[in-house]
Amino acid sequence: MGEIAGEYETIVVGAGIMGSCTAYEIAKRGKSVLLLEQYDFLHHRGSSHGESRTIRDAYVEEYYAAMMEEAFSLWEEAQQESGYRVHIKTQQLDIGSVQNRSLQSVIAVCKKLGIPHEVLDAEQASLRFNVLNLPKDWIAVVTNRGGILRASKAVAMFQSLALKNGATLRDNARVTNITSGWKLSDGLDGVQVCTSRGSVLARKCVITAGAWAHKLAKEIADIELPLQPVHATIAYWKIEEGLDNFSAEKGFPTFACYDEPYLYGTPSWEYPGLLKVSLDGGKPCDPDKRSLVPDFDALKKLLSPWLAETFRGHIMSESPVVAEACMCTMSPDEDFIIDFLPLTKTSLSRERSPILIACGFSGHGFKMGPLVGRIMADLALKGEAHGIPMQYFSIERFLKSSRGNIKDYK
Ligand SMILES: Cc1cc2nc3c(=O)[nH]c(=O)nc-3n(C[C@H](O)[C@H](O)[C@H](O)COP(=O)(O)OP(=O)(O)OC[C@H]3O[C@@H](n4cnc5c(N)ncnc54)[C@H](O)[C@@H]3O)c2cc1C
Structure with a gap:
């Protein structure tokens, strides 16, 4: 492994889905970009690995639903350019009691944005x-644009597209510090990024460090971002032998339950004969100290009875038969943080900062990866991201007020 050195337009720290998409977007625009990853590429210790994530345009919040239009197009474009297929299309099914406010909000957002949808009662859903x-007082909202994203394959797709477009990719290179106030070869200001394999200069640096974003922001900017990594478990359950009604080919949807237990799932695809159903969230953890053992207890206790009831006895295992540990990084309001990082150590305000950060994807960011890449490239190269409601993602909402208190979350 050689030393990392040189000078780039932009350095991207962290090669999960967000960093890989960002490196691709910047390279596609003809700018030099270096993507750095602390572990091996496609490792399993962060948030973007594994077989699948769900994609859908049915969202509780109108602004995310509106952003999905462009996200879907960008997924399509990347598949066209690479020749990979990473989006397995199905419908999306959202279920819960008729009074559930989140589900009612999904319906209202669909109506407002003209997203094709159907609301079925329990009998119609069956x-x-x-x-x-479903219980008698439950409803099901069916939307057409759902599906499985093949997670690790998608990250690999964006990394290979980045490479193809001229990006430099280096793994096993841990970023230890980023400092501003350096002069580049053209005499303009830049940053120095120090890694475990040497130092390198750039005009801008984008931090997409997932669960490690809190540690990096603290180290670089002395900012305490209120992010909480949680240890989540992805779980697959055995379906009755020979039954193909749960398969994506037969039109079984990706799904989410907005009532108790709060869960999500994907049709049978990556492991034939198994259905993925997992609980939303997980236990708080430290990304450097957590155990990588999946947490079976909560799944068995909460999901097993629900699955038996909801899927008419067609789920044959009382515990998951395949499981994998993963991490989500929660922000207090579960909205993303996408912004310039104010550098309090050197009194550089966010408006003048050459360092950007995208984090706090709160368990729902994967589907937005290509769009986050487009936003980060816009911010790094042009200073603003057109057509995006950036106010929802502002870092300011979590910074200390003049009285020294963390501002109220929305
Ligand atoms: C169980 C589970 C289910 C999910 N389901 C869905 C879903 O169905 N749909 C959906 O849209 N989203 C879903 N998500 C959320 C989604 O997977 C995440 O929002 C997304 O993967 C976050 O990507 P990231 O690039 O920010 O983080 P990561 O993938 O963790 O990438 C960050 C990278 O930065 C690297 N890094 C950190 N610090 C440094 C450093 N100092 N130097 C160099 N590199 C560094 C890390 O090693 C890591 O590789 C789910 C998440 C989990 C855990």
């Missing part, structure tokens, strides 16, 4: 998806 058995 007729449509005959393995499904």
Whole structure:
């Protein structure tokens, strides 16, 4: 492994889905970019690895639903350019009691934005998806644009696209510090990024460090971002032998339950005969100290009875038969943080900072990866991201007020 040196337009720190998409977007625009990853590329210790994530345009919040239009197009474009297929298209099914406010909000957002959808009562839902058995006062919202994203394959796709477009990619290079106030070869201001394999200069630096974003922001800017990494478990359950009603090919949807237990799932695809159903969230953890052992207890206790009831006895295992540990990084309001990083150590305000950060994706960021890449490239190269409601993602909402208190979350 050689020393890392040189000078780039932009350095991207962290090669999960967000960093890989950002490096690709910057390289595609003809600018030099270096993507750095602390572990091996495609490692399993962060948030973007594994077989699948869900994609959908049915969202509780109108601004995310509106952003999905462009996200879907960018996924399509990347697949066209690479020749990879990473989006397995299905419908999306959102279920819960008729009074559930989040579900009612999904319906209102669909109506407002003209997203094609159907609202089914419990009986209609069973007729449509005959393995499904919902309580009488529950409803199902069916939207057309859902599907599985093949997670690790998608990260690999964006890394290979970045490479193809001229990006430099280096793994096993841990970034230890980023400092401003350096002069580049053209005499303009830049940053120095120190890594475990040497130092390198750039005009801008984008931090997409997932669960490590808090540690880096503290080290670089002395900013305490209120991010909480949680240890989540992805779980697969055995389906009755020979039953193909849960398969994506047969039109079984990706799904989410907005009531208790709060869960999500994908149709059978990556492991034939198994259905992915997992609980939302997980236990708080430290990304450098956590155990990588999946947490079976909560899954068994909360999910097993629900699965038996809801899927009419067609789920044959009382515990997951395949499971993998993963991490989500929660922000207090579960909205993303996408902004310039104020450098309090050197009194550089966010408006003048050459360092950007994208983090706090709170368990729902993967589907937005290509769009986050476009936003970060816009911010790094042009200073603003057109057409994006950046106010929802501002770092300011979590910074200390003049009285020294963390501002109220929205
Ligand atoms: C169980 C689970 C289910 C999910 N389901 C969905 C879903 O269905 N749909 C959806 O849209 N989203 C989903 N998500 C969320 C989604 O996966 C994440 O929002 C997304 O993967 C976050 O990507 P990231 O690039 O920010 O973080 P990561 O993938 O963790 O990437 C950050 C990278 O930065 C590297 N890094 C950190 N510090 C340094 C450093 N100092 N130097 C160099 N490199 C560094 C890390 O090693 C890591 O590789 C789910 C998440 C989990 C855990």
